[in-house]
Amino acid sequence: MTNAARLRQVWTIARLQLTRVFFSKRSFWVYLLAFFPAVIFFAHGVEVKFKRDRYTSRVTPSSVLDAIRAGDSEGDVLRQAPGPVSDERYRPRRRRRGPDAEQQRTPDRRFLAYWDGSKRWELNFEDGILQTKRARPLNDFEEDRQVYAGVFQYFYLRLAIFFGCLGIFMNLFRGEMLDKTLHFWFLIPARREVLLAGKYLAGLIAAVVIFGSGAALSFALMLWPQDPTALQTFWATDGLSHVFWYSAAAALACVGYGSVFLASGLLLRNPIIPAVTILFWESINGILPAMLQKLSVLYYVEALCPVPPPMDSNAPLLIRLLAAPAEPPTAAFAVLGLLALTALVLFVASRAVRNIEVNYGVE
């Protein structure tokens, strides 16, 4: 049999397997994982859009708002700027009685918000006197990008793609064993390695499509409510590069975790054991010696992410180390390293699949 014929077999197996992977009841939750952040970003976008529409009818010129100073009374401010977009008052419910009641009483608070057409002004009053005033955009593009970076790295890479690949790739062989259908594949005239490649390809296509779509949709929804001018600047500078590297990181995470869980499904019956072990290994990756860090999928794919995730500078060193490797590799090294790691894992899987037996009685 020629290699071209084997490649055709790989594609035929993948094509037939794809339906099972996409529509498996057992892995329905994978879709929930992949699209959950998109729901959050959509809700955020709707909120921003809604506020912007509401504020547009009550614009206060920025020159008026600039003229307001700390120490002004509520009455003065409302006379100068009578159209706040938001007015919230907080009164303490009960006052203490006794000699020190006056010192300990909670002041009356009032928050007024104005819209000057581009920024939201927030005025904070205590007992009728303006204490602070600050202006900020309705939503901060930079902040949203940071949030997306955090969602992508902490949620997608560490949880969603990890567990999603666990669900998809472990089922490729183990699920068929449970359904007592694995013999169908073992009775076709194909090398076991060809079968492995076909199933891996099917799992990879499914994982990349599902998680790529989830991450891309979240990204699009993060951009949706942004200011058009800021968006224009973004696309003219980093936009395409960010989309490319996020996509590459998601796809390579599927490549890496897919191979790891495919091999685990062949070597172990219980998916909990590899899941916990690998999750632990990936989590402590940041504090491992440099050599051991290279045996981690996360080590490579995090290095490809274009925006570092937000991290509180006051967070303990251990947390900061766990969240990010000490010495991230270059992009080229990350891609090649991950592909090399995947090839190694698939080689181990190909050895295992040759010896796997159909024995439904013990499942």
Add this chain to the structure above:
Amino acid sequence: MSTPNSPIGPAAATPMSTAATAPEVLFDDVSKFYGEVLGVNRVTLRIPPGITSLVGPNGSGKTTLMNLMAGLIHPDRGVITMRGLSPRHPERLMRILGYATQYDSAPRGSTGLDFVTTGLILTGFSSAEASTRAQAALHRVRMAEASRRKVASYSKGMRQRIRLAQAIAHDPDILVLDEPLNGLDPLVRAETIALFREYAALGRHVILSSHVLQEVDIISDQVILIANGMIIAEGQIRSVREEIHQHPSQFVIRCRDASRIASLLFEHDHITQIKMQDDRLGLLVMTRNRADFSRALTRISLAGHTVESIVPADENMGALYEYLIGGDR
């Protein structure tokens, strides 16, 4: 190329089928354990082409032997050769082997036609040829009409037939069938047996397991009796029976003067028991030496006693099973 109106398999041209150089199925000292549980132990077999039945009680190792032949499991020791090919090389073996297991393997929601066609596409046939072959195979097992229905809606017998259709669709040289006649109605059963005979007549292997001993009698060219993972006997039913010395051979003699012939036979030491049949025109004779019995009966005939027929009474699977394995089937 097969068509729905011509029988698939034996008569069809087979571009994918390999003309094997060593047309035997060989097991050489094969053992298989499931952990500490014995599957089969030190099995040595040489199965010639034809219909071979694996017979044994539940858990005796029949399915293990079949799974070993198809490479679904691997032996812990020993070597298996299927018409010259190792089960370790499915790429070559599965072109000449069709295996109908006892488990359904159709993808959820697929129709019978989809199921058989899919197997053929994976074997390497083009979509058009796979479809033609699948329809021919379905026609052969009388499933053409139901082929557009979902496999999930099939009865037990229909599932059995769809598995058989998949096993024969690529026209293999070796058919391995786990309880293939289970759940089939008499008409389809007869047609299925005829299909096995067609295959066997062309020098192919049909290896099946069955619990229905009467059917094994009728269809088998040779039998393999297996119990507790060990081969108890193998070969043609008659030759296996001849090897069993501890049980006297039984013959039914139909004759006019049954009591006189019985008294003449009793003069020989090798006769252990004679029973007169109810109509007094027949005897059930038990002998320890078939050759001596044959000679004695010849002498009696030459002496002028009319012997209308002699039929072996225990050259069948039921008797072999009882002698070699015990009553529990």
